[in-house]
Amino acid sequence: MALLEIENLVVEFDTAQGPFRAVDGVSLKVDEREVLAIVGESGSGKSVSMLAVMGLLPWTAKVRADRMSFAGTDLLKLDAAERRKIIGKDMAMIFQEPMASLNPSFTVGFQIEEVLRLHMHMDRHQRRERAIELLRLVGIPDPAERLNSYPHQMSGGQCQRVMIAMAIACNPKLLIADEPTTALDVTIQKQILDLLVSLQEKYGMALIMITHNMGVVAETADRVIVQYKGRKMEEADVLTLFENPKSNYTRALLSALPDNATGDRLPTVSDLIFEQAAPAVVTPPMEGPL
Numbered sequence: 001m002a003l004l005e006i007e008n009l010v011v012e013f014d015t016a017q018g019p020f021r022a023v024d025g026v027s028l029k030v031d032e033r034e035v036l037a038i039v040g041e042s043g044s045g046k047s048v049s050m051l052a053v054m055g056l057l058p059w060t061a062k063v064r065a066d067r068m069s070f071a072g073t074d075l076l077k078l079d080a081a082e083r084r085k086i087i088g089k090d091m092a093m094i095f096q097e098p099m100a101s102l103n104p105s106f107t108v109g110f111q112i113e114e115v116l117r118l119h120m121h122m123d124r125h126q127r128r129e130r131a132i133e134l135l136r137l138v139g140i141p142d143p144a145e146r147l148n149s150y151p152h153q154m155s156g157g158q159c160q161r162v163m164i165a166m167a168i169a170c171n172p173k174l175l176i177a178d179e180p181t182t183a184l185d186v187t188i189q190k191q192i193l194d195l196l197v198s199l200q201e202k203y204g205m206a207l208i209m210i211t212h213n214m215g216v217v218a219e220t221a222d223r224v225i226v227q228y229k230g231r232k233m234e235e236a237d238v239l240t241l242f243e244n245p246k247s248n249y250t251r252a253l254l255s256a257l258p259d260n261a262t263g264d265r266l267p268t269v270s271d272l273i274f275e276q277a278a279p280a281v282v283t284p285p286m287e288g289p290l
C-alpha cells in the first residue's frame, strides 16, 4: 500500500469571474521513503494539489477526489480536529518563503517547542533538549543560543533550516517541500537541497519536492510528475524522464534548460509547447547552479 494515494483530485476556486479549476483530475501515489518531484511552471497547480492534501486551502476552494488516503487513513472523511492530529506530525510541509512562514513575534525556540507541545508528550525540559537537537540536525551553529533568536535575526537560509527543523520535529512519514530553495541565494540553495536529501535518507521519510526547476528534480527525485495547467502531463522515474520524455510539455521544459540551449536565446516553454518540437537531446543537469 502506498503511503499517500490520490485519485482524480479536482480543486476549484470560487472567484469573482466564476469557478476556476486549478487542479483537474490529478492522481498520484507516493511510497514510503520515496522522493517524488512535482514539476511544472508557475500556476500549474502544484502547490494547490499539496495544500489540498494538507487541508490548508481557503474556504473558497472546493476539493473533491475519488480517493485521498495517507498511511491507510481516508483524508476525505476526517474532520478538522482529526486532521490536525496528522498535519504537522505525520505529514509536514515547508514553503518557499521561510521568513513569511515563521512568526516574527516569537523566538525560533518557542516556535519549535510549540510543535513539540502540540504533537508530542514531552515536558518543558524534554522539549528544549529536542529543540536544541533539531537545530543541530539542520546545521545551525550554537543551537542552544540560537533558540533565543527571532526570525529577523537569522538569514533566509537559516530560517529555512528552522522551518525544516519544525517540519521534522515529530518524525513525519511524509515531508512536502514547496519550492524550498526558490527564495534563497544560489549558494545557499544547494546546501538546503543537500540537507533535505540527507534528512530524507537518514530518517526514511517520503519527500514530495514541488519545483519548477529540472535541476532540482535531477538532484533529488526518484520519480517525477510533470504538471501543466492543473493536469498531469507525464509521470516517470527520473532517468526515463530525462532520457526519453514522452510529452511535448516535458520536452519543452527540458529544452529550456541552459545545458540544452542551442541558439542565442533560451527557448521558452510557450515557444515549444504547441509545436511538434523535434525530440530534444537532453542530459540530466547534475552540475552547476540550480
Ligand SMILES: Nc1ncnc2c1ncn2[C@@H]1O[C@H](COP(=O)(O)OP(=O)(O)OP(=O)(O)O)[C@@H](O)[C@H]1O
Pocket (backbone or CB within 6 Å): 013, 015, 020, 022, 040, 041, 042, 043, 044, 045, 046, 047, 048, 049, 058, 060, 179, 212
Ligand atoms: N486562493 C485562490 N483563489 C483563486 N485562485 C487561486 C488561489 N490559490 C491559487 N490559485 C490559482 O490556482 C492556480 C494554481 O496555483 P498554484 O499555486 O498551485 O501553482 P503552482 O504550480 O504551485 O505555481 P507557483 O510555483 O507559482 O506557486 C494558479 O492559477 C493560481 O492563481
